[in-house]
Amino acid sequence: MTSSEHLLGPLPAAAYTTDANGRITYFNDAAAELWGHTPEIGKDEWCGSWRLRTADGDPLAHSDCPMALALREGRAIRGAEAIAERPDGTLVPFLAFPAPLRDGSGKITGAINLLIDISAQKQAEVQTMRLASIVESSDDAIISKDLCGVIESWNASATRLFGYSAEEAIGKHITMLIPADRQGEEDLIIGKVRNGERVDHFDTIRRRKDGREVAISLTVSPVRSPAGKVIGASKIARDITDRKESEHRIRMLMREVNHRVKNQFAVILSMIRETGKHTATIAEFERQIRNRIMALSRSQDLLVDGDWRGADLANLVDNQIRPFAAGHRVQISGEPIMLSTVAVQNLGMAFHELATNSAKHGALSSPGGTVEVVWTTSGRFRLTWKENNGPTVEKASRNGFGKIVLERIAPLALNGVGHLSFEPNGVTWTLDAPVESIRNAEL
Known part of the structure; x- marks a missing residue:
């Protein structure tokens, strides 16, 4: 066994020797x-690899490898990086440590080279860079801290969320982000982390640099050393302000829907009660109730289409009269006005009762009859329903449900006064009410 075999053979690292001319x-x-x-x-010569590449992946001639340079320059090279390409195409990055060998007179007689495989290191570097890129580009604030609560890392989203730059935050205690009334949360979080537990999707409040509070969802995970010991914590904070506002709006909407549904029930119960007083047969009662509830439903559709903010008056008139008459028989004029939900429901009932009566006894029962609906909003809200060219009408002998809606229910609900008159050419209904009782105040 040669001295080289005796010394280098057992080494776990790759090692080889050459003569003074570079032959292995x-x-x-x-x-x-x-x-x-x-x-x-x-x-x-020079290197035993099948092919060589530079650290950047470009082809590298064997005569330009670190061993060749060490022999040509007569000096040791410490940690030159290159890549060995195997015949199967596998690439193995390595560090080379070539050194010339000299005899007693100082003449170069050969060289020895140690090659350290750094594949695992390179993979770790790639993973680290990839992870760093993910952290930095994340829309969530990602912060790491030690077990004492001192901030160790801070990504760009943390700056956007909390207002502190990385330079301002790193090295500071995490409690700078925690409102005074929530300082106890940090002890609970650190306690779980020390035990190796994860805190998942914890909704809380944190404080920005400008003093404003922000709602966040917090996830905290233990950070471990290579030996598995917990050495810190990684926090991911997501701004949930929009979600919280949406939840609040939904709760408000549900309360509002509940209130409005109760109102609708009250209206329907009133319809049933009053209709029952003025119908002689069950069939007539069923027909009138069905039609009135359908009219209420059409008004409800307009409110839904308007996200419960109200409905346009012209659309409401058209919506309620359309089942009874062609468009050319109805003239609608007035400046645009968005009605409140109360106005939609009550005026919708009024227009339904007027259209129903007109189709049975008034202008819409006659081929040449027309209906004109006009309104103004200057000072007060004044609306007129006027029928023309219809048959001669007589004043109603009794107070039916329609008359009650037009003279009592709808006007009172809108803080106004309603008047129903029976002219020779047709029915005329007027409503006078404060504009603020009609218009949607939110628009």
């Missing part, structure tokens, strides 16, 4: 494994 004189098993190739002793 020895290599150990670890070198052959790194190269994935077995060079010819005394023939192959």
